[in-house]
Amino acid sequence: MTNTLHRYGPRQEGDYIVFAIPARGINDAGCAGKLQAFLRLASRFNPVNMGNGKQGSLFRPERSLNPFTWFTKRRRHTVPPDRVIEEIQGPCTAAATFDSGDAVCAVLRAAREADLGMSVNVSGPIEGTYRAAREAGITPHSIEYSLEFRGRTDLLPEAPILELITMCGHSMVSRHLARKVASLVKEGRLTSEEGATYLAKPCVCGAFNPSKARLILEEMRHRW
Amino acid sequence: MWINPRLCVGCANCVPFCPVGAIAVEPGGVAVIDRDACVECANCYRSMSRENLPPWLVRALRKAAQLLRLRPDPDLDICPTGAITPEPLEWPRVVRSLFSDPTSEHKVTGVAGRGTEEAKTNDVTGRTKEGQAGFTVELGRPGVGVTFGDIERMTVALARLGISFEPKNPVTSLMEDPRVGRIRRDILQERILSAIVEFTVPLEQVPEVLRTVEEVSTQLDTVVSIGVYTKNAPDGSNPLLGILHQLGYRPRRAKVNMGLGRPLAEVR
Numbered sequence: 035m036t037n038t039l040h041r042y043g044p045r046q047e048g049d050y051i052v053f054a055i056p057a058r059g060i061n062d063a064g065c066a067g068k069l070q071a072f073l074r075l076a077s078r079f080n081p082v083n084m085g086n087g088k089q090g091s092l093f094r095p096e097r098s099l100n101p102f103t104w105f106t107k108r109r110r111h112t113v114p115p116d117r118v119i120e121e122i123q124g125p126c127t128a129a130a131t132f133d134s135g136d137a138v139c140a141v142l143r144a145a146r147e148a149d150l151g152m153s154v155n156v157s158g159p160i161e162g163t164y165r166a167a168r169e170a171g172i173t174p175h176s177i178e179y180s181l182e183f184r185g186r187t188d189l190l191p192e193a194p195i196l197e198l199i200t201m202c203g204h205s206m207v208s209r210h211l212a213r214k215v216a217s218l219v220k221e222g223r224l225t226s227e228e229g230a231t232y233l234a235k236p237c238v239c240g241a242f243n244p245s246k247a248r249l250i251l252e253e254m255r256h257r258w
Numbered sequence: 259m260w261i262n263p264r265l266c267v268g269c270a271n272c273v274p275f276c277p278v279g280a281i282a283v284e285p286g287g288v289a290v291i292d293r294d295a296c297v298e299c300a301n302c303y304r305s306m307s308r309e310n311l312p313p314w315l316v317r318a319l320r321k322a323a324q325l326l327r328l329r330p331d332p333d334l335d336i337c338p339t340g341a342i343t344p345e346p347l348e349w350p351r352v353v354r355s356l357f358s359d360p361t362s363e364h365k366v367t368g369v370a371g372r373g374t375e376e377a378k379t380n381d382v383t384g385r386t387k388e389g390q391a392g393f394t395v396e397l398g399r400p401g402v403g404v405t406f407g408d409i410e411r412m413t414v415a416l417a418r419l420g421i422s423f424e425p426k427n428p429v430t431s432l433m434e435d436p437r438v439g440r441i442r443r444d445i446l447q448e449r450i451l452s453a454i455v456e457f458t459v460p461l462e463q464v465p466e467v468l469r470t471v472e473e474v475s476t477q478l479d480t481v482v483s484i485g486v487y488t489k490n491a492p493d494g495s496n497p498l499l500g501i502l503h504q505l506g507y508r509p510r511r512a513k514v515n516m517g518l519g520r521p522l523a524e525v526r
Binding site for chain 2: 146149207
C-alpha cells in the first residue's frame with residue numbers, strides 16, 4: 035500500500051500524512067489500544083483529516099439521510115474524531131493528515147515520548163519531513179522515494195485535477211467528481227470549502243487533505 | 259456492483275463517483291454499470307449518502323419540476339433511493355474487488371489495500387536492509403486501471419533480471435510461477451484499479467531495474483507509479499538518493515519510517 039506516496043503537483047509543502055501501523059505477526063497483538071493512543075495524541079495538533087483505513091475518515095457519507103435536511107442545510111459531513119479513534123479494534127493504519135510541518139514535528143515529538151512501539155511514518159515533502167524529524171530528535175530509519183508517474187501519462191487528467199485526485203492513493207476520488215466539484219465551485223454553487231468536503235468523503239484512509247483541496251479549488255475558480 | 263432499475267430514478271449523481279467512468283444513465287432514464295469497465299471498487303456504494311426515499315415519490319417530484327421548468331439543485335453526493343447494490347462476486351471477478359476496493363483485506367497480506375507493509379514497518383520487520391533497495395511498482399494508478407495481462411508483462415520483464423518477488427504481496431500470490439513472473443491464466447483479462455509489484459534488490463541493481471520498469475512502462479496501456487526505498491545508515495543518510503540523482507531522478511516526496519516501532523529488527 036503506497037497510498038500516500040505519489041501526490042502530484044507543486045503544493046507539496048503543507049501536505050503531510052503521519053500514520054502508525056503494526057507489523058503483522060510481530061507486534062500486532064493488542065495493538066488496537068496503541069493505535070488509538072497514537073490517533074488521540076495526533077488529534078491534539080489539529081489534523082485536517084484522520085482515518086483508520088477500514089471504517090472511514092472524519093469525512094463520511096450519511097447512510098440514512100432525512101430528505102428535509104437538504105432544506106435546512108444541516109447536513110453532517112464529518113464525524114467526531116473520537117469515533118474514528120474508537121472504531122479501531124485491531125490492526126490497521128491509523129492516519130492523521132496535517133497542513134503544517136510544525137504540527138508534524140509536534141506529533142513526532144509526542145509519539146517519541148509516548149513510546150507506543152508502533153511503526154510511525156511521515157509521508158510528505160522530503161525536506162520538510164526530515165526537518166520535522168530532526169527537530170523532534172528522531173533519526174529516520176527508512177525512506178521510500180516517489181519517482182512519480184511513467185507509461186501512458188496521456189491518460190491522466192489535467193494538472194489541477196490530478197493534484198486533487200492523487201490525494202487519495204487508492205483512486206477513490208474520481209477525476210469526474212473532481213471536475214464536477216471544480217465546476218460547481220466556479221459557478222458559485224459550492225464554496226471551495228464545501229467542494230473540498232465532498233471530495234474528502236470517498237477517501238477511507240483519511241489521507242485526503244481538504245485544506246490543500248480548498249486551495250486548489252480556489253485557484254481553479256479563478257484560472258480554470 | 260449493480261444498480262437496481264426499480265429503485266433508480268436517473269438523477270445521475272452516482273455517475274461522477276465512478277473512478278473508471280463505468281456508470282452512465284441510459285436513454286430509458288436509469289443508471290447502468292458497464293460490467294466490463296467496472297473494477298468493483300464499491301466507491302459508488304460506499305461514498306454516497308442515501309435518503310432511501312420511495313422511487314415513485316422522487317420520480318413524481320422530478321417530473322413535476324421538469325414540467326414547471328424548474329431545475330433542482332440537489333446535493334451532489336446523494337442517492338435518493340439507495341439504488342446501488344453490492345452483489346456477491348465469484349472467481350475470477352472477485353479479484354477486481356480485492357485490488358480495487360481499499361476496504362478489502364487480502365488473505366495473504368492481512369492488510370487492507372493493494373500492497374503490503376513494505377517500508378512502513380521496515381524498522382520492525384527488517385525486510386529491506388542497508389545496501390538494499392525495495393521497490394513498489396504500482397500499475398494502474400492514479401485512476402486509470404490495468405489488466406493482469408499488462409501486469410504480467412511487467413513481472414515477466416522483471417523476473418528476467420533475476421529478482422525475487424515479495425512472497426507476501428497479493429500479485430505474487432496470483433503468480434503461477436514467481437520465478438518467471440507468470441500470472442494465472444484465468445485472471446489475465448480481469449481489470450482492476452491498480453496493483454503493486456514488490457521486490458528487493460541490491461543497491462547496485464537499482465539502475466538496471468529502473469531502466470527495465472521505464473522501458474516496459476512505454477509498452478503498457480496504463481500508468482506506472484514507481485516507489486523505491488532503503489534503510490538509512492545510523493546517521494540518517496543513504497546512498498540510494500545519490501544513485502537516483504545520477505540516473506536523473508529528482509524525488510520531492512517520500513514516505514519516511516521514523517524508526518519508532520518495537521522491537522527493532524536489529525534487536526530481534
